[in-house]
Amino acid sequence: MGDGQFFLGDQQNWQDVEPGIQRKIIGHTRELMAVCVKFDKGAIGAAHAHELHDQIGYVIKGAFKISLGDSTQVLKSGDAFIAPRHTLHGAVALEDDSQVLDLFSPRRDDMLSG
Secondary structure, eight states, X not given: OOOOOOOOGGGSOOEEEETTEEEEEEEXXXXXXXXXXXXXXXXXXXXXXXXXXXXXXXXXXXXXXXXXXXXXXXXXTTOEEEEOTTOOXXXXXXXXXXEXXXXXXXXXXXXXXO
């Protein structure tokens, strides 16, 4: 068993992902990954599905229109969604500086190499 690790947010850099979207990897183990994603108002996280990963998205601040399968829901701070692997999901930020904490299981190795 490991000794654990602390995350100091001001010592981590935001990475540009798409126009109007940035992410900061908070931490990960082989089985779990936490990523904070920041959106400008109107920025779109295009609909997609993961082959290998389950995802939970917890809205930290702001608001999003989330598509999940055939459903759409507006989520605001304190709300969350669960997208099991193979589930189509996407997001549109409804407010500036909207942020979501994404949790993935297992970790997203593609984010670590890119």
